[in-house]
Amino acid sequence: MELLTKVTVGGQELKNRLVLAPLTRARCENTVDPFDKMNSMPNDIMADYYAQRASGGLIVTEATAISEDGAGWRNAPHIRTKEQAQAWKKIVDRVHENDGLIYLQLWHMGRQSHSSHHPNTKRVVSAGNLPIADGSTKVKTVNSENADPEVPHALTIEEIKETIQDYVNASKLAQEAGFDGVEVHAANGYLIDQFLQSSSNNRTDEYGGSKENRVRFLQEVVQAIIDSGAFPANRIGFRISPNGVFGGMGSKDNYETFTHVAKTMNEFGLAYLHIMDGKGFGWHGLDRAVTAFDVKKVFDAPIISNVGLTKESAEGMIRSGAADLACFGRLFMSNPDLPERFANDWPTAPPAEYPTWWGPTGAKGYTDFPTYEEVQMSKSKEIKVVVSEDGVKEVET
Numbered sequence: 480m481e482l483l484t485k486v487t488v489g490g491q492e493l494k495n496r497l498v499l500a501p502l503t504r505a506r507c508e509n510t511v512d513p514f515d516k517m518n519s520m521p522n523d524i525m526a527d528y529y530a531q532r533a534s535g536g537l538i539v540t541e542a543t544a545i546s547e548d549g550a551g552w553r554n555a556p557h558i559r560t561k562e563q564a565q566a567w568k569k570i571v572d573r574v575h576e577n578d579g580l581i582y583l584q585l586w587h588m589g590r591q592s593h594s595s596h597h598p599n600t601k602r603v604v605s606a607g608n609l610p611i612a613d614g615s616t617k618v619k620t621v622n623s624e625n626a627d628p629e630v631p632h633a634l635t636i637e638e639i640k641e642t643i644q645d646y647v648n649a650s651k652l653a654q655e656a657g658f659d660g661v662e663v664h665a666a667n668g669y670l671i672d673q674f675l676q677s678s679s680n681n682r683t684d685e686y687g688g689s690k691e692n693r694v695r696f697l698q699e700v701v702q703a704i705i706d707s708g709a710f711p712a713n714r715i716g717f718r719i720s721p722n723g724v725f726g727g728m729g730s731k732d733n734y735e736t737f738t739h740v741a742k743t744m745n746e747f748g749l750a751y752l753h754i755m756d757g758k759g760f761g762w763h764g765l766d767r768a769v770t771a772f773d774v775k776k777v778f779d780a781p782i783i784s785n786v787g788l789t790k791e792s793a794e795g796m797i798r799s800g801a802a803d804l805a806c807f808g809r810l811f812m813s814n815p816d817l818p819e820r821f822a823n824d825w826p827t828a829p830p831a832e833y834p835t836w837w838g839p840t841g842a843k844g845y846t847d848f849p850t851y852e853e854v855q856m857s858k859s860k861e862i863k864v865v866v867s868e869d870g871v872k873e874v875e876t
Contacts, residue, residue, distance in 0.1 A: 481797045482790070482805060483822055486536065488781055489660055489713045489750035491580060493536035493804075496797060497818050498753075498783055500808035501539040501584040501662065501718070502836075504528070505554035509839035513621045514598070519544065519557040521566040526573045527846045531815035533579025536804065539662050539716075539753070540570075542586035542669075545649035546642070548604055549670065551592025553623050554839045558583065564652035571657040582660040582716060582750075583653045585646055589670030590631040590679075591726050595621040604638070605631035606674040606696070607681035611727035628727075639686065639696065642670075646700045650709035660714035660750055663700060665740075667755070668726020671697050672719070675740060678730040690732070690739045697740070701747055712748045716783075720755035721769035722762055729763025734773075741774035751781040753806065759787035772801040790821050812836070816850040825851045 483495045506525055508517040529538055544550035544557040557563055567583070574581045590605040597603070611618075611628035620626050634642065646663070653661050665671035673679040674696040680687050686695050697717065705712050720728070721737035730736060741752060756771045771784040784793070784802035793805030809830040811817050820827055828848060835844020849857070 480794060480821065482794045483818065486781065486803060488537065488804075489716075491659060493580060494534075494578070495536040495818050496804045497535040497537075497811075497821070498785075498804050498806040499529075499532050499535045499538045499811050500785055500806045501541055501664070502808050502812065503541045503552060503555055504845060505552060505837045505839060506841070506845060507554045507556055507839070509554055513553055516562070518554060519550070520563060521556045521570055523569070524842060524846060525556070526570040529570055529581065530573040530577050530579075531846060532811060532817075533574045533577035533581075534816060534818045535579070535811070536818075538574060538579055538581040539806075540581065540583050542584050542664055543649070545585050545587055546645040547597055547599060548642070549587030549589075549592075549645065551588040551596045551603075552619065553621060558585075558649045558652050558656075561652065561655070564656045567653070567656040567658070575657070580659045582662045582714075583649075583656070583658045584662045584664050584718070585649050585653075586664045587642065587645070587670035589668075589673045590628065591618055591668060593618045593620050593626055594629055595626075602632045603629050604634050604642075605670065606633065606679060606686065606693075607631070608633045609679055609681055611668075613724070613727040616727050633682065636684065636686075639699075643696075643700050643703045647703050647707045647709065650704045651707060654709045660710055660716065661704070662753060663697070663704075663715065663717040665697050666718040666720035666753075667723060667760075668720075668728040671700065672726070672728060675719075675736060676728055676730040677732055677736065678728065690736050691743075693736070694740050694743050698743065701744070701749070705747070713750050713780075715747075715749050716751040716753055717744060717749065718753040718755070719774075720760060722758055722760070723755055724761035724763045729765050731765045733763070733766035734769055735766075737769045738773055738777060742777040745778045745780070749780055751783050751804070752778045753783040753785060755786050756784045756802070757786060770801070771796065772799075775801065809836075812844075813848050814851075815848055816852070820851055823851075 617625040781803035783804040785806035
């Protein structure tokens with residue numbers, strides 16, 4: 480099976496081509512005060528979760544806030560301080576002890592946040608001043624209540640430069656924590672995606688207008704990380720979602736924009752391009768969809784395909800050359816030994832129940848999923864006592 484063959488990413492050999500998707504699980508401590516540092520501090524249960532899934536070729540962490548302005552999801556981790564970096568180090572060490580490789584996903588929510596998360600600025604920011612206007616999207620307040628999207632503050636040139644430094648600071652902390660690399664989150668309607676797409680970027684300066692200008696922010700973030708020495712280019716990946724509607728996204732120049740993004744970013748010699756492929760993450764239908772194969776034609780490093788993959792479809796994509804690695808989210812949630820199940824043709828457990836996907840539910844729906852071998856061992860140890868009508872006890876195993 481090609482899915483289980485080795486592949487080299489960023490100069491490191493991955494033991495297979497399965498990638499754990501970056502999944503916001505919000506398992507930081509649920510403190511009463513939402514601004515208590517523990518509310519955004521990586522913890523031991525997160526270490527268990529990632530270590531359990533270290534048999535995948537690559538782990539990409541949940542989205543991790545790089546700044547106060549970038550945060551906006553209660554109980555999700557940050558990487559803004561050395562203390563947070565040290566907490567992440569415990570997780571990285573556990574993954575490495577289990578022979579795994581792990582990249583940190585760098586996250587700025589932009590206009591998808593709510594001002595209540597930002598007591599120092601009392602605002603949300605974006606590429607422009609266009610709010611999410613799909614009529615259905617709600618954002619979460621710092622107390623996890625639904626709220627209407629707010630009109631964002633368009634970052635000034637000076638503030639863009641400061642935000643780039645936030646990415647650099649987070650990357651340096653990731654290096655201190657021992658991460659193998661970083662993934663720049665440029666997908667799902669978050670800040671960098673808001674710069675990339677014409678539907679959310681109404682700037683008229685060098686960061687807006689043409690597709691060449693709209694990709695500039697992503698270019699400068701990546702270049703700044705490289706220049707800082709935090710990680711070389713081949714230990715930096717980035718993620719895009721050309722076709723999705725999450726966060727009110729979708730642009731009429733979809734195909735032209737994102738094939739240009741892939742071609743432009745190819746010049747850096749990055750670790751990989753991670754694409755939310757096809758139409759499985761919602762489909763705006765405004766232009767031609769962008770596939771993994773489309774970006775592979777203009778991007779030389781490995782392509783990671785994501786969204787709704789099965790064992791069979793992932794194998795087909797890799798065999799066909801459309802992608803080099805396959806990313807699994809919900810299936811990896813409930814099957815911590817997913818590579819082993821694929822290798823042995825064992826059945827997979829059903830996906831986790833929706834209420835446990837994200838939120839402070841502790842181990843429930845998070846680290847309590849057994850491996851296939853643990854299930855079989857449990858079954859073999861089952862003892863059932865049956866009492867017949869005449870009172871004779873029989874033991875069934």
